[in-house]
Amino acid sequence: MQYEQFRDVFNNRIFEKSKTDLLKKVAEYPDRYTGLFRPTKPKAKLLQNLLQSNEIRFGDAFEEWIETQLHHTGWAQLPKRVTTVDGQQLSFDQLVEKNGTVLFIEQKVRDDHDSSKKRGQVTNFETKLDYIMLNYPGKQIISYFYFIDPSLKKNANYYRQRLAEIAAEYKLPATLAYGTELYDALGMADQWQQNLDWLKRWKAELDEMPSIDFDENADVTFDEVKDMLPIVFRKLFTHQAVMESILPVIFPQNAVPKLLRDHFAAQPLPIYQKLAAYIDSYLAA
Numbered sequence: 001m002q003y004e005q006f007r008d009v010f011n012n013r014i015f016e017k018s019k020t021d022l023l024k025k026v027a028e029y030p031d032r033y034t035g036l037f038r039p040t041k042p043k044a045k046l047l048q049n050l051l052q053s054n055e056i057r058f059g060d061a062f063e064e065w066i067e068t069q070l071h072h073t074g075w076a077q078l079p080k081r082v083t084t085v086d087g088q089q090l091s092f093d094q095l096v097e098k099n100g101t102v103l104f105i106e107q108k109v110r111d112d113h114d115s116s117k118k119r120g121q122v123t124n125f126e127t128k129l130d131y132i133m134l135n136y137p138g139k140q141i142i143s144y145f146y147f148i149d150p151s152l153k154k155n156a157n158y159y160r161q162r163l164a165e166i167a168a169e170y171k172l173p174a175t176l177a178y179g180t181e182l183y184d185a186l187g188m189a190d191q192w193q194q195n196l197d198w199l200k201r202w203k204a205e206l207d208e209m210p211s212i213d214f215d216e217n218a219d220v221t222f223d224e225v226k227d228m229l230p231i232v233f234r235k236l237f238t239h240q241a242v243m244e245s246i247l248p249v250i251f252p253q254n255a256v257p258k259l260l261r262d263h264f265a266a267q268p269l270p271i272y273q274k275l276a277a278y279i280d281s282y283l284a285a
Contacts, residue, residue, distance in 0.1 A: 001068075001069070001072055001194075003198050003201060005068070006065060006195075006198045006202065007198075007202055007205075009061055009064050009065050009068065010058075010061040010065070010202055013057055013060050013061035013064055014054050014057040014058055014060075014061055015054070015057075016224070017224070018050060018053060018054065018057070018210075019214055019221055019224050019225055020224055020225050020228060021053055022046065022049060022050055022053065022212075023225060023228065023232060023236065023250075024228065024232055025049060026046075026236065026242060026246055027231075027232045027233075027235035027236050027239075027242075028235070030235070030239050030241060030242050030246070032045065033045045033046060033049075033242075033245075033246055034241035034242060034245050034246065042245045042246050042249060043212065043249045046212050046246070046249060046250070047209075047210070047212055050210055050212060051210065054210065058109065059107075059108065059109045059148075062107070062109065062148055063093050063094070063107060065195075066094060066105070066107065067094060067096075069188065069191050070094060070096050070103070071096075073186070073187075073188060073191075074098050075096035075097065075098045075103060076096060076097050076098060077095075077096055078092075078095045078096060078097055078102065079095070080092045080093075080094075080095055082131065082135075084131055088127075090127065090128055090131055092104065092106075092128060093105055093106055093107045094107065095132070097136075097139070100139060100140060101139065101140045101141075101142060102132060102136050102139045102140070102141045102142070103142055103143075103144075103186075104128065104129065104132055104141065104142070104143040104144070105143070105144045105146050105182070106121075106124070106125045106128065106143075106144070106145050106146065107144075107146040107147070107148060108121075108146070108147050108148070109147070109148050109149055110147055110148070110149040110151075110152045111147045111149075111152045111153050111154050111155055111156065111159075111178070112152050112154050113154070113155060118155045118158060118159070121145075122145075122159065122162045122163075122166075125143075125145055125163075125166075125174075126166055129141075129143055129166065129170060129172070129174070133170060133172065141172050141173075142172070142173045142175075143172065143173060143174045143175070144174075144175050144176075144177050144182055144185075145159055145163055145174070145175070145176050145177070146176075146177045146178075146182045147177070147178045147179075148179065149178075149179065150178040150179025150180070150181075153178060156176065156178075159176045160176050163175065163176050179192070180192040180193075212249060212250060213250070213252055214250045214251055214256055215250075215251050215252055215253040215254070215255040215256055218253075218255035218256050218259060219259070221256050222256055222259040222260065222263070225256070225260075226259075226260060226263055230271045230272065230275055233260070233264075233275050233278070233279075234274075234275060234278065237257075237275070237278040237279050237281075237282050238278055243282055243285070247282070254283055257279050257282065257283060258283065260275075260279055261276050261279040261280055261283065262276075264276040264279070
């Protein structure tokens with residue numbers, strides 16, 4: 001495995017759809033960005049939202065990367081999104097099999113949940129363990145409640161006690177792990193150290209602050225956002241407060257709106273002709 005693979009997973013997961021997601025949020029909840037009763041100006045709120053979204057996607061990136069590492073060490077993928085007999089939909093962070101052993105990992109970036117959320121996390125873990133036990137009879141099952149960041153252990157005592165109770169009830173291993181502990185248990189300690197080294201290298205390559213100027217690399221932004229649903233564009237380019245205080249921040253040179261206008265004008269459906277007209281009116285204002 002190479003650093004470039006690690007870098008691509010994290011960049012793609014965290015940044016690839018960040019602009020699309022932000023525009024959708026602005027279109028759906030414009031008052032969160034433009035409302036009078038907000039302690040921040042629109043630019044600060046946009047940046048705050050982008051940073052929060054990147055934090056969430058950081059966990060998604062680590063989920064994909066750990067899955068890649070498990071596959072690299074011989075674990076075969078099992079279905080991660082399933083529906084139970086009573087219609088409940090479950091999504092597993094990691095569910096893999098090797099040599100007759102099923103490995104289930106419920107992973108989070110850090111252990112900083114409040115008291116109500118930590119109870120829900122354990123209930124979710126037990127529900128998924130129920131499904132595995134019923135659907136993989138005859139298999140050895142091992143499970144981990146895993147936090148990637150070892151520096152925070154806010155609820156360690158609670159989780160350890162509850163997992164011990166679950167393990168006793170199910171007669172299955174259910175283990176709490178932080179940082180390298182999971183990798184050590186799976187014989188992958190060298191890959192944990194590699195994660196740390198590559199994470200430092202990746203962070204050193206990042207900009208100090210993400211840009212909310214979507215006209216930078218306008219062609220790239222256009223390719224990312226052009227296939228959003230028409231309703232998103234209609235809301236963005238007809239909402240007066242958004243057009244006055246949000247769009248000038250995101251599109252300071254109007255490079256992307258011009259590309260979108262020309263693209264929509266070339267589409268046969270009437271809704272796209274209407275969108276082109278909305279954008280043209282915005283540009284002319």
